[in-house]
Amino acid sequence: MSAYGTMPFHLETERLTLRPWAESDAAEFCSLLAERGKGTPTVEHIRTSIAELLTATATTGIALLPIQRRAEGDFIGYCGLIIGRSTVEEPEIAYELFRRAHGRGYATEAAGAVLDAAIATGRKRLWSTVGSWNTPSLRVLEKLGFERDHVSTDDSGEVVWLTRSLP
Numbered sequence: 001m002s003a004y005g006t007m008p009f010h011l012e013t014e015r016l017t018l019r020p021w022a023e024s025d026a027a028e029f030c031s032l033l034a035e036r037g038k039g040t041p042t043v044e045h046i047r048t049s050i051a052e053l054l055t056a057t058a059t060t061g062i063a064l065l066p067i068q069r070r071a072e073g074d075f076i077g078y079c080g081l082i083i084g085r086s087t088v089e090e091p092e093i094a095y096e097l098f099r100r101a102h103g104r105g106y107a108t109e110a111a112g113a114v115l116d117a118a119i120a121t122g123r124k125r126l127w128s129t130v131g132s133w134n135t136p137s138l139r140v141l142e143k144l145g146f147e148r149d150h151v152s153t154d155d156s157g158e159v160v161w162l163t164r165s166l167p
């Protein structure tokens with residue numbers, strides 16, 4: 001049993017809704033991952049991934065959530081807490097948006113809501129890992145009060161590790 005509360009799985013901001021995954025998100029999730037330029041996963045593979053995300057959420061009490069714009073109702077990406085390269089006690093905040101949604105403050109808005117959700121669980125610190133080339137993501141994290149901790153290297157290059165203490 002975790003010493004932390006369960007993160008809220010329905011979050012709303014002025015312009016966005018973050019909610020649990022549904023099987024109907026699979027095609028859009030495929031399209032988002034295809035923007036990485038490393039091929040397009042099959043819808044069936046993504047349905048399996050969604051099931052795995054939902055199982056992990058039930059186990060850990062933290063979630064990676066799809067982001068929809070409230071006015072348009074369209075899927076624009078995801079944001080949430082993951083174990084990733086960290087731990088369930090000090091999870092990572094993660095986000096990815098369609099390129100068409102970049103530059104409008106959506107990542108900062110969604111990550112701010114997730115940050116508040118993490119605080120509500122009683123956690124004391126979050127991590128994030130970002131490729132050193134990803135200046136926009138580094139700016140989002142700096143706006144949210146994350147500070148650089150260290151840099152490592154993996155198969156895709158230099159990774160910046162950032163941390164944020166929570167109240």
